[in-house]
Amino acid sequence: MLKVEEQTPVVFSSELLAKFDDVITRYPADKSKSALLPLLHLVQAEFLWVSTSAMDKIAEYLKIQPIEVFEVATFYSMYFLKPQGKYAMEVCRTGPCCLVGAEKILIHLENKLGVKEGEVTADGLFSFRGVECLAACGFGPVLQISPEYTFYENLTEASVDKLIEDLKNK
């Protein structure tokens, strides 16, 4: 059972609402529910996760029921339903990446960051998790960092260390 804590109500900025409106123009007038996935992405890019309060606001905006947003947000793997690190790292753990060392990278991240998969470092900077195929199998191991989904290929333990240091000093 998913446990969602009560959240402070979120406020969507006028800039974010303008992006919502732009997305909604892509669909027929009576089909604005099609905007749901893109809107969830926009909210996550702004707040780094999607709270139930944000889901309710999206429902209000699209004139659909809150449960319609909740069932979508919980179905897809990209939406974070609890706060993540500022740099949420996702390492592909599927077959081809594992053939070239992905599992080693996941364990290295756990040791390096001192947190387990799904946890956030004390400074709030990092979290990581294994995800299923990122469609970059020839360049594995790979990881991506939301919300920009910047991509890092052909990972080694050394390149992961450098990446973490670079992000710390950013």
Added chain:
Amino acid sequence: MGRKLLLEHINVPGINTLEVYRQKGGYRAVEKALKTLTPEEIVEEVKKSGLRGRGGAGFPTGMKWSFLAKPEGVARYLVCNADESEPGTFKDRYLMTYIPHALIEGMIVASFALGAKVSYIYVRGEMMPQIRILERAIAEAKAAGFLGKNILGTGYDLELYVQPGGGAYICGEETALLESLEGKRGNPRIKPPFPAIAGLYGCPTVVNNVESIAAVVPIINDGGDEYAKIGIGRSTGTKLISASGNLVKPGVYEIELGLPVEEFIYSDEYCGGIANGKRLKATVAGGSSVPVLPANLTLKYANGEPRLMSYESLSEGGFATGTMMGSGGFIAFDEDQCMVRNTWNFARFYHHESCGQCSPCREGTGWMEKVLHKIEHGHGKMEDVDLLWDIQRKIEGNTICPLGDAAAWPVASAIRHFRDEFEWHIKEPIKSQQQNYGIANYAVPIEKAPVTEEK
């Protein structure tokens, strides 16, 4: 050197821009199609080309287009399936990253042929950089008059949008993709009705893969007959192959269909052989969902004839001694790789990605994952191998969409061809634990091996 139709200019600096793409002949197909051909003539050219859907199913594209219902006063849609999530397959990411205008040009031609006024490219959400690339390219194309109102003064209007997915392999199934595009969970629809009759918003819709749509450009430029001259048998044209695993040169290659598999793996023009001087143990030829084949059957048929990279040749012998072209996701395993561990990894993937709509898939994929995890980690019993065989048979063919088959085939083929390895893990659990699993020479301790969480 094999002929290149899609990746011919891949190394030209700036080919991702409209300017350079046009310098290399880009958008000629739009000019030709909209100004000199009727929609019916375009469909006919695609039929003549023999192009088969490049997403995995291999259904003839022109025939798919000709099924589209065309009632008056009802919108029609073209939706590009760019939800590339099949383990082993990464060709569409490559194409969208480096030659986005090839896809956009194909979308314009195909939309015109199908009578669509609004089209969507549904890109898996994880590919945000590719989404940004496509959106920039669409803006360029629109500014140049290739999209929007009255394209090139022909009176044809088309708006093209990119839709991000939310991260779900199942949305690669066309009806699940349409559900997702409508803002819902990606649960596949029962067919019929097929999308050609009732697709997006209940309107007639064609869903095509990125590579299929991009291939329309050379077909229109050179004619369907010319395209059909390339390849072999009913496998016409060129195909993008995503090569991964233990290869010297993994990457995306464009091949003429009919190339011998051995040449693809070992020649310097393509993969350059097996990495680190090891021997080839097995391959998955068309993405993780197709049956795995041991090396000898990958390279040759059971009768010793060379196997070719073509739809027919790869499937020669059925699943007993053959596999499928699928999406062209070619994964090579060297002699050190553990087939039990790989099968468990794929089973975990399909369990994770099952939408949960059909009981055999929802329950069966998790069951297979657990049994495989047990065997791989030295806790299996001999009857577990037969149990796995039994479970996969109860999934295959018993689900609304092909994800059930996709989950069953890797397990079935691994047992069929590597049963000894499963039995060795059960008989000699300590030795199998001590073996290098080939995962960068790293054996994951039992307590660290992740199992997919319960749903």
